[in-house]
Amino acid sequence: MQFPPELDPDKIPVHVAIIMDGNGRWAQQRSMPRPLGHKVGVESVQAVVRAADDLNIKVLTLYAFSTENWKRPPFEVNALMGLLKSFLLRELETMLENNVSLRCLGQKDRLPKAVRETLDKVIAETADNDGLIFNLALNYGSRVEIIDAVQAVAHKCEVGELAVDGIDEELFAAHLYTGGLPDPDLLIRTGGEARLSNFLLWQASYAEIYFVDTLWPDFREDDLVDAIRVYQGRQRRFGKTGDQVQQS
Numbered sequence: 001m002q003f004p005p006e007l008d009p010d011k012i013p014v015h016v017a018i019i020m021d022g023n024g025r026w027a028q029q030r031s032m033p034r035p036l037g038h039k040v041g042v043e044s045v046q047a048v049v050r051a052a053d054d055l056n057i058k059v060l061t062l063y064a065f066s067t068e069n070w071k072r073p074p075f076e077v078n079a080l081m082g083l084l085k086s087f088l089l090r091e092l093e094t095m096l097e098n099n100v101s102l103r104c105l106g107q108k109d110r111l112p113k114a115v116r117e118t119l120d121k122v123i124a125e126t127a128d129n130d131g132l133i134f135n136l137a138l139n140y141g142s143r144v145e146i147i148d149a150v151q152a153v154a155h156k157c158e159v160g161e162l163a164v165d166g167i168d169e170e171l172f173a174a175h176l177y178t179g180g181l182p183d184p185d186l187l188i189r190t191g192g193e194a195r196l197s198n199f200l201l202w203q204a205s206y207a208e209i210y211f212v213d214t215l216w217p218d219f220r221e222d223d224l225v226d227a228i229r230v231y232q233g234r235q236r237r238f239g240k241t242g243d244q245v246q247q248s
């Protein structure tokens with residue numbers, strides 16, 4: 001993709017996170033079974049990963065499966081897991097060509113063995129790539145992530161590796177699944193719902209949030225460009241006044 005003239009190359013969000021919602025409704029609107037919406041949604045994932053790279057985004061985080069999504073009917077969960085595995089196998093070559101490194105946010109142990117093994121393989125093979133960091137949030141829940149971090153930090157205190165008053169925001173953030181990565185600048189949710197659904201509750205404290213009605217299977221490069229254009233038109237104040245921000 002050519003760099004779009006409507007975007008300012010100096011104000012590209014470093015980290016873009018996306019709640020990919022609306023696959024089921026996309027299929028239902030066409031009287032198709034819901035998994036077909038997920039299948040077409042995979043094409044949106046491929047398009048968005050390539051576009052993110054072309055736009056010089058450094059970190060892309062896609063919410064693919066939540067800790068709550070296990071409550072769905074088994075046939076839908078199985079279809080999602082199958083699509084995930086085939087996506088990873090198909091995409092590996094492209095990730096290597098484009099210097100993309102894959103990471104997983106979430107507890108991998110509950111994923112089916114075949115998915116976990118494929119995921120581990122792709123993560124290992126792309127680990128040395130230093131281009132786009134592509135995080136897949138899988139069996140991800142922000143509350144579980146925070147509890148995991150609390151336990152890790154508490155354990156360090158218990159064994160004397162850390163003093164309680166040594167716990168600050170930076171240290172805590174380093175124990176989240178996103179440790180070492182910058183917070184998202186832009187958080188997009190497709191599919192028309194205006195909620196976070198247990199996604200990046202800590203990290204999104206100052207993210208610009210963009211809710212869009214477009215259903216995920218219809219979301220392509222141009223829609224990502226639109227989201228970034230809106231983002232670039234906003235003033236991020238981080239608690240300061242508008243005048244203070246303009247002067248700096």
Ligand code: IPE
Pocket residue numbers: 020021022023024025026064065066069080191216
């Ligand atoms: C998002 O689409 C994909 C996942 C949550 C796995 P949905 O499947 O939630 O689609 P809707 O919201 O039911 O339309």
Ligand code: IPE
Pocket residue numbers: 019020021022063064065066069193195197
């Ligand atoms: C959020 O979508 C999770 C993912 C996109 C993976 P959901 O469709 O599960 O969210 P709710 O249930 O509408 O809040």
Ligand code: MG
Pocket residue numbers: 021022023191
């Ligand atoms: Mg949904």
